[in-house]
Amino acid sequence: MWLAVRLADPEARQNLEPLAxxxxxxxxxxxxxxxxSLLLEVRGSLKLFGGLQAVERELATEIAARRFSFHLCAAxxxxxxxxxxxxxxxxxxxxxxLAGKLGPLPLPVTQWPENILTLLNEMGxxxxxxxxxxxRDGFARRVGPRYLQELDRALARRPDPRVAFEKPRNFSSRxxxxxxxxxxxxxxxxxxxxVEGLVDRLRGRQAQARQLxxxxxxxxxxxxxSGLDLTEAVHEADRLLDPLLARLESLLVPxxxxxxxxxxxxxxxxxxxxxxxxxxxxxxxxxxxxxxGLIERLRGRFGVEGVCGFxxxxxxxxxxxxxxxxxxxxxxxxxKKDPGRQVAKERKLADRPLWMxxxxxxLAQGAARFRCRGPLRMGPEPERIESGWWDGGDIxxxxxxxxxxxxxxxxxxxxxxxxxxxxxxxxx
Amino acid sequence: xSVDELILHRRIWRGRGGHAACRTLPTGFAELDRYLPGGGWxxxxxxxxxxxxxxxxxxxLLMPALAFLSVGTGNPGHWIVWVDPPFIPYAPALERSxxxxxxxxxVHPSADGNAAPEKDRSGSDAGHNVLWAVEQAxxxxxxxxxxxxxxxxxxxxxxxxxxxxxxNACWTVLFRPGATLRRSSPAALRLRLSVADAVIRVEIIKxxxxxxxTVVLERPA
Numbered sequence: 112m113w114l115a116v117r118l119a120d121p122e123a124r125q126n127l128e129p130l131a132x133x134x135x136x137x138x139x140x141x142x143x144x145x146x147x148s149l150l151l152e153v154r155g156s157l158k159l160f161g162g163l164q165a166v167e168r169e170l171a172t173e174i175a176a177r178r179f180s181f182h183l184c185a186a187x188x189x190x191x192x193x194x195x196x197x198x199x200x201x202x203x204x205x206x207x208x209l210a211g212k213l214g215p216l217p218l219p220v221t222q223w224p225e226n227i228l229t230l231l232n233e234m235g236x237x238x239x240x241x242x243x244x245x246x247r248d249g250f251a252r253r254v255g256p257r258y259l260q261e262l263d264r265a266l267a268r269r270p271d272p273r274v275a276f277e278k279p280r281n282f283s284s285r286x287x288x289x290x291x292x293x294x295x296x297x298x299x300x301x302x303x304x305x306v307e308g309l310v311d312r313l314r315g316r317q318a319q320a321r322q323l324x325x326x327x328x329x330x331x332x333x334x335x336x337s338g339l340d341l342t343e344a345v346h347e348a349d350r351l352l353d354p355l356l357a358r359l360e361s362l363l364v365p366x367x368x369x370x371x372x373x374x375x376x377x378x379x380x381x382x383x384x385x386x387x388x389x390x391x392x393x394x395x396x397x398x399x400x401x402x403x404g405l406i407e408r409l410r411g412r413f414g415v416e417g418v419c420g421f422x423x424x425x426x427x428x429x430x431x432x433x434x435x436x437x438x439x440x441x442x443x444x445x446x447k448k449d450p451g452r453q454v455a456k457e458r459k460l461a462d463r464p465l466w467m468x469x470x471x472x473x474l475a476q477g478a479a480r481f482r483c484r485g486p487l488r489m490g491p492e493p494e495r496i497e498s499g500w501w502d503g504g505d506i507x508x509x510x511x512x513x514x515x516x517x518x519x520x521x522x523x524x525x526x527x528x529x530x531x532x533x534x535x536x537x538x539x
Numbered sequence: 540x541s542v543d544e545l546i547l548h549r550r551i552w553r554g555r556g557g558h559a560a561c562r563t564l565p566t567g568f569a570e571l572d573r574y575l576p577g578g579g580w581x582x583x584x585x586x587x588x589x590x591x592x593x594x595x596x597x598x599x600l601l602m603p604a605l606a607f608l609s610v611g612t613g614n615p616g617h618w619i620v621w622v623d624p625p626f627i628p629y630a631p632a633l634e635r636s637x638x639x640x641x642x643x644x645x646v647h648p649s650a651d652g653n654a655a656p657e658k659d660r661s662g663s664d665a666g667h668n669v670l671w672a673v674e675q676a677x678x679x680x681x682x683x684x685x686x687x688x689x690x691x692x693x694x695x696x697x698x699x700x701x702x703x704x705x706x707n708a709c710w711t712v713l714f715r716p717g718a719t720l721r722r723s724s725p726a727a728l729r730l731r732l733s734v735a736d737a738v739i740r741v742e743i744i745k746x747x748x749x750x751x752x753t754v755v756l757e758r759p760a
Contacts, residue, residue, distance in 0.1 A: 402617045405679035409646055409672060417647050421630040421640045433630030435645075463632040465598040466625075481593060518734030519594040536629065537594030 112154040112163070112204075113189045115196035116170060116181060117147050123179040129308070131276045133173060135315040137166060142189070142273045148196060150189045150273065163202070186212075189273055190265035194220040194239070206267045213265060214240030221261065227254060239265075282312045282375035291330060291367035298327075298371050299356050305373040306355065310348045318378040319344035320351060326372035327364060334372075337362055340415055343403035344379045350404065354411030361412040427498045428506055429467070429535065461494065462512070464522040464536030474523060477534030478515075485516030487523070497527075512538070564710055567603020568756050571741060575728070576748030580604055583708040584727035584747070585701040589715050593625065595734040599636075599759045600741070601686070601712065606637035608683045608710065620644045620676045622687035623669045642683070646672050666691045670700070677703035677711065684710040694725070701725045720744065734758070 116134075118124050124147055131149055134141045137160070140152035153166055160166045167183050174181045184196035186203045191213055195203065197220040203212045216239045218228055231254065236242060242250065242262060251259045263269035286301040302325070313320060321344045327335040339358050345351055355373075409418045420436035472480065478487075490512035497507045507527040514520055520538035525531070563579035565572055572578045580586060590597035609619055619642050621628055630640055648668035669689050676682045677700065685704075697713075704711040713726070720731065724745070731742040741754045 402681050405618065405620075405676060405681050406644070408675050408679070412671070413646065413648050413668070419645050421628075421633070421643050421645065423630055423634060423640065429629075461631075463629055463635065464594075465602075465629055465632045465636075466594065467627040467629040469627060517592070518736065519592060520596075521594060537626065538596065539594055539598035539626075 112152070112157065112185060112187060113192040114151045114153045114163075114166065114170075114183060114185045115144070115189070115192035116149040116151065116174070116183055117193075117196040118174075119180040119182060121147075126177065126179065128276075128279075130174070130177070130179075132278055132315050133311055134170070135278065136311075137169065139275065140273065141276045143276050144189075144193050148193055149276075150193060152189075152273070153185070163204075188265055188267045189271055190261060191267075194265060197222075209266050210243065214238065214243065216240075218242070221258075223258060223261075227258065230254065278312070278315050280316070282309050283372065284308050284374075285326075285328075285370055285372040287370040288368065291369050293364055293367045295359060295364075298359055298368060301371045302355050302359065302373060303352055305371075306348055306352045309351065309373060309375060310346065312375070313346045313378070313381075316378070317381045319346045319381050320375055320377075321379050322375075322377035323351070323355065324374040324376055325355060325358060325362070326374060327362075327368045328370040328372065329366040330369050332366055335362070335365065338376065339411060342406045342410065344382070345407075346381060350407070353404070354407045357408050357411030427496055428504065429463070429496070429510075430470075431504075432463075464520075464538045466537040466539040468535060468537075471524070471533035471535045474532035474534050477521075481519065481521075481534075481537070483515035483517065483519055483521070487513040487515055487521070489513050489523075493525075495527075496524075510535070562708070564604050565607065566600075567607070568600075570754050570756055574743065574749070574752065574754050575746065580710060581727045581747065582710055583705050584711070585697070585704050585725065586710070586712045587715055587719075587724055587726040587729040588712060589717055589720055589729070589731045589744075591717070591731070591733040595732060596739045596758050597714065597732050598628075600732070600739065600756075602633075602636040602638070602759075604710070605684060609639040609642045610637070611683075618642060618644045618676070618682045619684045620646060620672075620682050620686070622646045622672045622676070622685065623648055623665075624686070624688055646676075648672055670696050673700055673711070673713075674703055677707050677709050680707050680709075682707075682709050684712070686712045686714070688714045690716060691719075694723070698725045701727070 116130070118127065118130075127143060127145075127147075127149060131141050131143060134149060134151055138151050138153050138156045142150040142152075144150050151170075153163070156166055157163055160169060163185055167185075170183060171181075182196050182199050184192050184200055184202060186192035186195055187206045187209060191203065191209050194213060194216055195201070198216050200212065200216070203209055217237060218231055218239065221239070231242070236245070239262070243266075247259060260269060264271040284305040286305060288297070288301070292298070309320065320341060322338065322340050324336055324338045329335070337358060339354060341354065406418055415437055418437075422434045422436045424431055424434050426432055468477075478484075493509035493511050495509050499505050508524040509527060510522060510524045512520060513523045521534055522536035522538065523532060523534050526533065562582040563575070563577035564582045565579040566575070575581075588597060588600075605619060619638075621643065623646065628643075628645065633643070634640055648671075649665055666689060669687055670692055673685055673687045673689075676685045700711060700713075703709070717731075720729075726745070727747045729744040729746075731744055733740045733742070737758050739756045739758050741756060743749075743751050743754065745751065
C-alpha cells in the first residue's frame with residue numbers, strides 16, 4: 112500500500128527533502144517522486160498507527176504545521192497513488208479497482224515528456240483509460256515500450272521496485288533573520304528551532320550527536336564559528352539545546368548577526384541505556400541525576416579546557432605527578448584504571464602540599480606575593496628529587512618544608528645547579 | 540502539623556543543641572564536631588570560609604570530610620567540584636588525603652579560549668562566571684560537594700546559592716576574601732581561619748543553631 116504526498120504549491124517543493132526526513136518516522140521506505148511528491152510505503156505501518164486514516168492524520172498534522180498545501184492519496188501501486196494524488200483523486204484500496212479509478216485520469220498526470228503527450232493528444236487519446244484500450248504492441252511501437260511498462264506498473268501488472276530516499280549523513284542548518292540582530296534570545300530561539308530538525312535527523316539515522324558547531328554569519332566579516340564537543344553522545348532535544356545555549360551566552364559576538372547556523376560535525380550510533388527499574392540513584396528533589404549533564408553545560412560555557420579531572424601519573428617530578436584529564440571524564444570513573452595510575456597509587460605517597468603553584472616562583476618573589484615576612488624555618492631533612500635527564504626536563508632539587516613566621520607552611524626547593532631558591536607549593 | 544514536627548523544622552531557632560535534625564557531615568576534627576550543631580559541617584547549606592592567608596591549612600580542614608564524601612556510596616551526588624581555585628589542587632596530595640580522584644572536577648571559568656576573553660578579565664564578570672558555575676553544579680543534582688573561590692558576590696546571589704544547596708543536599712563551601720566579613724551573609728556557617736604556631740584558630744562568626752566562638756585545632760601534619 113503506497114501513500115502519495117503531493118505538495119500543491121511549487122514554492123513549497125524545495126522542502127520535499129526535509130519532509131522526507133521527517134516521514135522516516137512513519138515508514139522506512141520513503142521515495143522522492145520529483146518534482147512534487149513523496150511516496151511512502153505504508154503497509155507495514157498501518158498496524159502500528161492503527162489504520163490508514165491514522166497515518167494520514169499524522170502526516171496531515173505535520174504538513175499543515177509546516178504550512179504547505181498538499182494532497183494525500185493511497186493506492187496499491189506507487190505510480191497509481193502518485194497519479195491519483197496529482198488529480199486529487201480518492202483512495203483506492205484494492206488492486207482490482209485500480210484500472211477503473213485510473214482510467215478517467217487525464218494523461219498529463221503521468222508527467223510524460225511533452226512530445227509523447229502531444230503525440231497521444233493528436234491521436235485523440237486524452238486519458239489513461241484511452242491508452243489502456245489501445246493494442247499493447249502498437250502502443251509500445253508507436254509511443255515507446257517504456258510508457259507501456261509504466262502503465263503496467265501503475266496497474267500492478269508488473270512489479271515496481273523503488274529505491275528509498277537516502278537520508279543525508281551530515282546536518283547543517285541555517286536560519287536567516289529578516290534583519291541584523293545581536294539579541295541572544297532571538298539567536299537562542301533560532302537554535303531551538305534548528306535543534307528540532309537535528310533531533311529528527313538523528314532519530315532518522317539512529318544516531319547521537321558527539322560534536323556540534325554554532326556558526327554566526329555576519330554581514331561584512333567572516334562568520335564566527337564555535338565548536339562544541341559533547342561529553343556523552345546525546346539525541347534528546349533539551350540535552351542538546353542546553354549546552355548550545357550556554358555556549359551562545361558566553362560567545363563573544365563581534366558584530367550583528369544576519370544568520371545563525373548549526374552543524375553536526377560528528378555522530379555515533381545510538382546507544383540507549385535502559386533506565387533503571389527504580390530510577391537512577393535517588394535524588395532528594397526526585398529528578399533524574401545525570402553525571403554528564405553538568406560537564407556538558409559547564410563545557411558549553413567555559414570550553415573543553417575549562418573543565419577537567421585529575422589523574423595521577425607515575426612520575427617523580429612534582430610538576431608531572433598529575434595530569435589534567437579533559438577527554439573521557441566519565442569512562443575513568445567506571446572503574447577502568449590504567450597501570451600507571453595503579454603504580455602511582457601503590458607507591459607510598461610522600462608528603463606533598465595541597466596547593467601547587469602553576470610554575471615555581473623565585474623565593475623572594477613568592478614571599479612577596481604571599482606576604483610572608485620574617486625568616487623561614489626549614490624542615491629537617493630535604494627530599495632530593497633528581498630526574499628527567501633523559502627527556503630534556505632535567506631537574507635536580509632539594510625540597511624542604513618551610514614554616515613562615517606567621518604560620519604558613521611552604522614547599523620550597525633549592526636548585527642544586529644554580530643554588531637558587533624557589534617556592535613551589537603551599538600546604539593549604 | 541504537630542508541634543513535634545514543627546519544632547524539628549530547620550527555621551525554628553531552639554538555641555544550643557536543638558538541631559539534631561539537620562543533616563551534617565563529620566569534620567574529622569573532634570573539637571570542631573563537638574562545637575558545631577549536629578556534630579559536623581551542615582550538609583545541605585552554605586559554608587563560608589575566610590582564610591587569613593593561603594597556605595595556613597584551609598584545605599586540610601576540609602580534607603577528612605571530602606575524603607568521606609568521595610568514597611561514600613550513599614551520596615546522591617557524584618562530583619566534587621572545585622570552581623576557580625587560586626592554585627592547582629595537587630592530585631598526589633589529594634590522593635594521600637584519601638580522596639578518590641575520579642570524583643573531582645576542576646572548573647576554571649576564565650580558562651576558556653572560545654569565550655569572550657577580554658570580558659572575563661574584569662573582576663565582576665569572572666565572579667559572575669564562578670557564581671554561574673556553582674549554581675549549575677548545585678542545580679544539576681549530581682554533585683556531592685562544591686568548593687568555590689569567590690571574590691565578590693551580592694547578597695541575592697548568595698541567597699540563591701544557599702537555597703540551591705538546601706534543595707539539592709549539596710555541601711557548598713565558599714572561600715571568601717577577608718573584606719566580606721563586614722557584610723552579612725545568608726550562609727549557615729561562617730568561619731575565619733588564622734594560624735598560630737602549630738594550631739589553627741577557627742573563629743566561628745556565624746553558625747545556625749549555636750553561638751559564635753572559637754575552636755583551636757591541631758594543625759594536621
